[in-house]
Amino acid sequence: MSQLQRLVIVESQVKGSIVALSSEQQHYLQRVLRLKNGDRFIALDGKGQTWAAILESDQATLIESIHASSELTVxxxxxxxxxxxxxxxxxxxxxxxxxxxxxxxxxxxxxxxxxxxxxxxxxxxxxxxxxxxxxxxxxxxxxxxxxxxxxxxxxxxxxxxxxxxxxxxxxxxxxxxxxxxxxxxxxxxxxxxxxxxxxxxxxxxxxxxxxxxxxxxxxxxxxxxxxxxxxxxxxxx
Amino acid sequence: MSQLQRLVIVESQVKGSIVALSSEQQHYLQRVLRLKNGDRFIALDGKGQTWAAILESDQATLIESIHASSELTVxxxxxxxxxxxxxxxxxxxxxxxxxxxxxxxxxxxxxxxxxxxxxxxxxxxxxxxxxxxxxxxxxxxxxxxxxxxxxxxxxxxxxxxxxxxxxxxxxxxxxxxxxxxxxxxxxxxxxxxxxxxxxxxxxxxxxxxxxxxxxxxxxxxxxxxxxxxxxxxxxxx
Known part of the structure; x- marks a missing residue:
């Protein structure tokens, strides 16, 4: 997974498995990172949850939860x-x-x-x-x-x-x-x-x-x- | 000694206990650090030797060798x-x-x-x-x-x-x-x-x-x- 780009999302953006992307996030994914529709990235809620996600224009779908952790246990x-x-x-x-x-x-x-x-x-x-x-x-x-x-x-x-x-x-x-x-x-x-x-x-x-x-x-x-x-x-x- | 200012000197500047200061070193001690004649500083040869020194205009006198070491033993x-x-x-x-x-x-x-x-x-x-x-x-x-x-x-x-x-x-x-x-x-x-x-x-x-x-x-x-x-x-x- 280490090649995938990462994006922090907030809980209020998520409905089921769909993330509504803000215009800044769309700009970042599409213009800065040059991802195309259908490309994968890692979505994080910044509180310890991580998902593989697929970009779909102005939203993304969370396809699976990822459990590998690089966090300290302290x-x-x-x-x-x-x-x-x-x-x-x-x-x-x-x-x-x-x-x-x-x-x-x-x-x-x-x-x-x-x-x-x-x-x-x-x-x-x-x-x-x-x-x-x-x-x-x-x-x-x-x-x-x-x-x-x-x-x-x-x-x-x-x-x-x-x-x-x-x-x-x-x-x-x-x-x-x-x-x-x-x-x-x-x-x-x-x-x-x-x-x-x-x-x-x-x-x-x-x-x-x-x-x-x-x-x-x-x-x-x-x-x-x-x-x-x-x-x-x-x-x- | 931790309050004293430090200056790196080279072997060729030292004759006995007298250090001939370069014009950059004089500028640094007198203008930048604002030391006056008679003020003390630490002189280092950058190879492990350290002395207490006294500023005397365009030269300095090494008054004693200092043995405290902050160097790693490896x-x-x-x-x-x-x-x-x-x-x-x-x-x-x-x-x-x-x-x-x-x-x-x-x-x-x-x-x-x-x-x-x-x-x-x-x-x-x-x-x-x-x-x-x-x-x-x-x-x-x-x-x-x-x-x-x-x-x-x-x-x-x-x-x-x-x-x-x-x-x-x-x-x-x-x-x-x-x-x-x-x-x-x-x-x-x-x-x-x-x-x-x-x-x-x-x-x-x-x-x-x-x-x-x-x-x-x-x-x-x-x-x-x-x-x-x-x-x-x-x-x-």
């Missing part, structure tokens, strides 16, 4: 203090790596106060990246929250990336069924933020001895978490 | 089929993550034939990224090689990232003292390239179930290798 939420630049790339890359939810936070060192347009843009990027990386789920991106508020979000395992130093390496940590990983922006977290997080059961972890930029650290963290989940599953097979 | 060479775009970002990010050497290769699916200017640019980026990530070593970037030639480079452990499928996960592999990791460009390696690599003792590995873009895969691979080296060292302490 739900991973990335809490990220908004960096000055590069957030688009972070959204794209962590989506490729399997993130479930992204929570942009305003930390003491955040300089940016993003507009609503940015949020729409990030959600579009997440959808594109989910399609391209052949995921079944489009990650949720929450509206930016103050760091203190975001600390109340629930997860089985909660980690905060601290700068180098003596913290445990993320690869040596245990992962529950839901994982929260919090990463600072340029300059990292303030001492007060680290204390607040520890009081909320966050464990400080390190990603290695070198200083990673704010746009590299989230990609590294997601690479490690996805690797831990998938390599363990493979070695248990 | 030498990692990234062999990367040149992607259509984004190689600058890859060089920057894998340098942050501790790569020792980058070998750009021309593969069957490479569309780009880079100019010599590009090589200079990549080397500048690697130097900047080594300084910013507080490394002692500036990674070597070789001139682009044909894939077949690059396969003859030596390493203890040689891995080739294959698309998903049934290969072993990189995190479940063993690392020797020198590691070579080969990553394809858009579209991955051809079947013939994979066969050639296997004949040269490369083991195909997977980075996970999702399709990673050519610019994300190297960052993921280096994150995993650095994590394997540093988490094992930490758990043996």
């Amino acid at each position: 739900s991973v939420t990335l809490m990220l203090a908004l960096p000055k630049t590069g957030f688009d790339d972070v959204v794209r890359q962590v989506t490729e790596l399997g993130v479930s939810c992204i929570v942009p936070v305003i930390s003491d060192r955040t300089l940016l106060n993003p507009s609503g347009n940015k949020l729409d843009r990030w959600r579009r990027i997440a959808q594109e990246a989910a399609e391209q990386s052949e995921r079944q789920i489009v990650p949720t991106i929450l509206e930016p929250l103050p760091f203190k508020t975001a600390l109340d979000l629930q997860a089985d395992s909660k980690y905060l990336c601290a700068e180098r130093g003596s913290s445990q390496h993320l690869l040596n940590c245990e992962l529950g069924k839901s994982v929260m990983i919090a990463i600072g922006c340029e300059g990292g977290w303030t001492a007060q933020e680290i204390e607040l997080a520890i009081a909320k059961q966050y464990q400080p972890v390190t990603l290695g001895k070198r200083i990673l930029r704010a746009v590299t650290a989230p990609v590294t963290a997601l690479s490690l978490i996805a690797g831990m989940v998938e390599s363990r599953a493979a070695s248990e097979d | 030498s990692v060479t990234l062999m990367l089929a040149l992607p259509k775009t984004g190689f600058d970002d890859v060089v920057r990010q894998v340098t942050e993550l501790g790569v020792s050497c980058i070998v750009p290769v021309i593969s069957d699916r490479t569309l780009l034939n880079p100019s010599g200017n590009k090589l200079d640019r990549w080397r500048r980026i690697a130097q900047e990224a080594a300084e910013q990530s507080e490394r002692q070593i500036v990674p070597t970037i070789l001139e682009p090689l044909p894939f077949k030639t690059a396969l003859d480079l030596q390493a203890d452990s040689k891995y080739l990232c294959a698309e998903r499928g049934s290969s072993q996960h990189l995190l479940n592999c063993e690392l020797g003292k020198s590691v070579m990791i080969a990553i394809g460009c858009e579209g991955g390696w051809t079947a013939q390239e994979i066969e050639l690599a296997i004949a040269k003792q490369y083991q195909p590995v997977t980075l996970g179930k999702r399709i990673l873009r050519a610019v994300t895969a190297p960052v993921t691979a280096l994150s995993l290798i650095a994590g394997m080296v540093e988490s094992r060292a930490a758990s043996e302490d």
